[in-house]
Amino acid sequence: MKPSGTRSHVHPRDSGHQPLVTFKDPRLLARASGDVIAISKGRPVTVAEFLAQVGGQALALPNAGAIINICEDRYRFLVGFAAALTRGLATLLPPNPLDETVLAIHRNWAGSCVLTDVPGRRLDAPVVLTDASATGPAANTEIPGSTLAAVVFTSGTTGSSVPQRKSWQALVRSTEINLQCYFPAGLGKFTVVSTVPAQHMYGLETTVLSALQGPATMHDGRPFYPANVAATLQNVSGPCVLVSTPVHLRALVASGLGFPRLARILSATAPLEAGLAASLEAMCGCEVVEIYGCSEVGSMAWRRTVLNERYRLFEGFQARNHTDATVISAAHLEAPVPLPDTLELGEDGSFLLVGRDSDLVKIGGKRTSLVDVTRLIMSIPGVDDAVAFRVPGVAGSTRLAALVVSGSLDGSAVRSALRPVLDPVFIPRPILMVPGLPRAASGKLPNDAVLRLFNASNAVGAGSD
Template identity: 40%
Template sequence: MASLPLITHPSADSIIAWRDGEPVTAAQFLADVERLRGLLPAGGHMLNACGDRYRFMVGLCAALLSDKISLLPSTQTPEMIRQMLAYAPDVFCLTDAADCAIALPQVRFPEGGARPEPTAFAVPSISVEQIVAQVFTSGSTGTPIPHRKTWGALVRNVQAEAQLWGLNDGRRHAVIGTVPPQHMYGFESTVLVVMQSGSAMVAARSFYPADIVHALQAVPRPRTLVSTPVHLRALLAAGLDLPAADLVVSATAPLSVGLAVELEAAFDAPLLEIYGSTETGQIAVRHTARTQEWQLFPGVRFRQDGDMTIAHGGHVEQPTEMQDVIELVGEDRFLLHGRRADMLNIAGKRNSLAYLNLQLTAIPGVADGAFFMPDEHDIDGVTRLAAFVVAPGLTAAAVLRALRDRIDPVFLPRPLHFVDALPRNATGKLPREALHALLRSLVAQADESRS
């Protein structure tokens, strides 16, 4: 049976991670994996809740070498944990938090004491058919839907990614991430791509602008920053002196051309956007400052069946229906027009929430913003397109005036809500249920003020 190596670092002293400014070698990493492997219980499923990216990687590999499947749910809410327990009754939680509240049997990542000394450098190989993880999406009934990820498919995916990023140039790239490793994007682009390109991850998650700047300054070049539009926009707005990077990567939401150009100038580095889904993994890339066309990963192709676009080939193990409106412009190139569920039809005119959000956040002075189409029962039985905006120093009239220059008047938000912050999750996304809750809260406050 075919197998592939756990890591591709060529020697024992190859750097695989940076923790608190100190390098961790590939030999020390393998010793840490073996140490943790001996502490794992008998259960066949593990929820890896480690916040430290290096510890997450150690936990992932310890589970992999113990034939345990890592469960990667979209959230770690009590309800999701109950669903995980129903799916896999033998699941346990690996954590590095002193006060982890996850209601599962817990294994603490070992801290303190003498770390094991590296032995002879021998990299394990893993069967290409071994299941590494089950990644979950939310089903229409609310029951999480698992998506199996095998070692062979994951390796093919991230090795293609490493090639497209230019990580295979013989240098030791440092990869800094603002997204958690439990999310599919962070899993692929800050953990697996490091393991399969000989690169080095930065263990700490950099969330705030000052954290990102510090993380970049703390490691040698070449440096790759893996982030999201929300984090990158906040980083520019902070007005900090940005260290040079060699590559910036963005995903989870569309990035405007203007923001991409600004970021390339600020970092003196190219910016690439990644497109994909939980079901398929990443499947396309574009250089946003230069083109709106997406380039499919090697071997991946689209075919269209009516209004549906289906991904197949390459590392995509089974044909998968995409949830976006896609226009093919070549065998391996396409344009993206937003999610099918986000398409709007008002007064006979069509638009997408993604496009409207780009126009809103492109207004000078708008720090963050999002349009939202509620269900009919949310506002007095009438469906009205609403928007939330974080724009200190701007008035509603100023925002609406700027929007009139950018979008058709039928899509102007009614109402426009000013808020201090949007309820984004750890990857910068805005869950629909969170926007529902925010809208209801604002409507209730307005009702109270009138009574």
Template identity: 35%
Template sequence: MTALAAQLPDRPYLFNLCENRYLFCICLLAAAARGQICLLPPAGQMAVILEILQDYPGAYIAREHAPQQTGLDWFEVIAPNSEITASPPHFDWRCTAVIAFTSGSTGKPKPCPHSLNTFKTSAEMAVSSLGLAEQQVLMLSTTPPQHMYGLETSVFWPLFSQLVLHDGRPFFAEDIRQTIKSAQWPTLLASTPTHLRSLIKAEASWDNLTGIISATDTLSEKLAGETAAILGQSPREIYGSTETLSFASRETLRENLWRPYSGCCLTQDKKGQTCLESAHLPHAVPLQDSVQIEADGRFAVLGRDQDMVKIGGKRASLTELNRRLKDIDGVEDGFCFIQENGRLAAVVVSKLNSQAIKLSLQPYLDEVFLPRKIHFVTEIPRNQTGKLAKIELEKLLTGLIARN
């Protein structure tokens, strides 16, 4: 790592786009040793990188192979010679080492700077609170390390515990199953609800799987139950954001409330604004979600203000409507949105017809929240973490409206 740090270009910023998780990890640490800041874009598309580059001039790309876009400074990251011994690198633990960007699901991606100390303290709190501190298991993630969820669980948790870093990112269900089956250690899978929906379709045994963690979207009780029945492990959700990192968890099939990690505390002012105070953060961070805090510190997530829709004097959460929609047997994916006329509509990937979908929603939703129009598509353009960026959402809806 010391040798890699010496080889890096003399620049203040780099886009760490390594796909191999081990190379990503040593590149991040080598950059930190040089006082360089890793920029982690919310998506790997070159247009997104070029947009961020405008605010961070002089940044270069670090990865295993050359980018398709020519004219960008690029550094090839190669695994160091393990036989060469070098003095351990020196880190300034409290300086910004990483700037991660929000997913863009609610607008332009926002930069969120974090230090190595923040990641270290957060990782130690997380693995301790989740009972993983003394476990030597393989940490397998379906989320790229450039995303905060993947960065925490598959890079920093192994760095500061006995968890074992897995350098790949198998994507298809059978590849994931075979990776777990052939692993040298029992395997803990960190995934997303979108990915779990594909995994439960695999008609095979999930040997060597010791646990499942889910994040990036709400895991419904139905999907959690199917996951437990088919994969043999009851999933545990973790809750957090790019701004805060993860700070709470719950076992979906056993509890509705979120339990903060030890050392984390939520506070609420008179206006209802909730802030997270924690040992891993240099100052209190306001949450984007509205929450209800119980006397024992556990909390319920009520949703975001912009997530609430009001029709006919009644209110509902789009997140809850989406959950009900995706829980329908025969609906592979979908989401709800408000049309220009103020009525609710939906986009689905399904072989069911509109009537069947509405009948399936009817027992759970008020009449005013049943979608008046249902658009059928072959695929919803979600990113690698299962989220739908605002720009992709707008493009999709524009195309559907033009078609109709």
């Protein structure tokens, strides 16, 4: 099935710029008024009820500026996001809800205010509290395609967080493409449960936009612990799709809890091990589909991890290797986008994910990647979580270090387990044992948080080998 609307391929040129293909202005919703768009506080919400709440929320928003939406309840986020759209206000999506992060965005966006569903949240910025009971005139669903709908901030895993602007037109067209791969064909009515925050691009696309522009019923929760995930899934009636990350999915398998049969599991934000995918498929009786994307582009490729290590691009996307980067183009993108990752492209349009350019490590004429070193550490029995990373060495040299979470191993044991499988020059020094890693809600590890934990742990010799 092809998405509606005229589409054409955009090929990268030496100039690196292509105009956005023009589409008819898309509506806020591609749903009937009686459709159930969400499950909120255990009850179904129809499109008609949703639009009335959007109208009520819109009345509380400013006439200009932008909205920093940090709502934790996914349905309150959805209402706030839609209300901002109807007022022509951009939604700013911080990579985390920390005060310092939110305030930094506020200072950089004149006239912005914070939308929260947490009563008493105090910030040195204008704050609007959501009101679940407020209703108003049915919201205007005609949204000009050129409207700046969202500004997504990169996760900061390789440095500073960078804003990525998304027009409403681009989000709608990308959602039309995404829906062809996210959910099984012919599924009918189904619910999406996600462990990923709506503020993350992956969470925004799979839950919020899939509810507005697709057939999904969005669950309002964001269960974190395995027991919470199991309970949430058990309480969903009808087919259910779980949207999650390798970190969360690994915890589900390790918990030993019972999980219901699912329609599909989606995973993204980091590579998923084939063994873990196989365990999940057996546990939940469904396919596990891995999504590849980035904040700059959004979702763009997929693979069924147990069957293929190669990803396939979504319809309408093209990838080409230039001298310094892999470039992605598609009709809905304003210009070809250089990717932060290195891809090994195949003649059939598939690709292998080699890793980020910043992850590649060269020592003594040899090369590997931080992703591979981390994967090898994670494969050691008894390791619960880990990350390998660079730390500054003497006279500008590069050395590797690792933070490892384990209840049964020390640094020496981890080092011994690595010797048979990893070249000695790439075995991290030091290997520090820590109680946990500073993962964001999306499962990603901001680089500055990793270095802070390393410096603090190294200072006290946290199980260093």
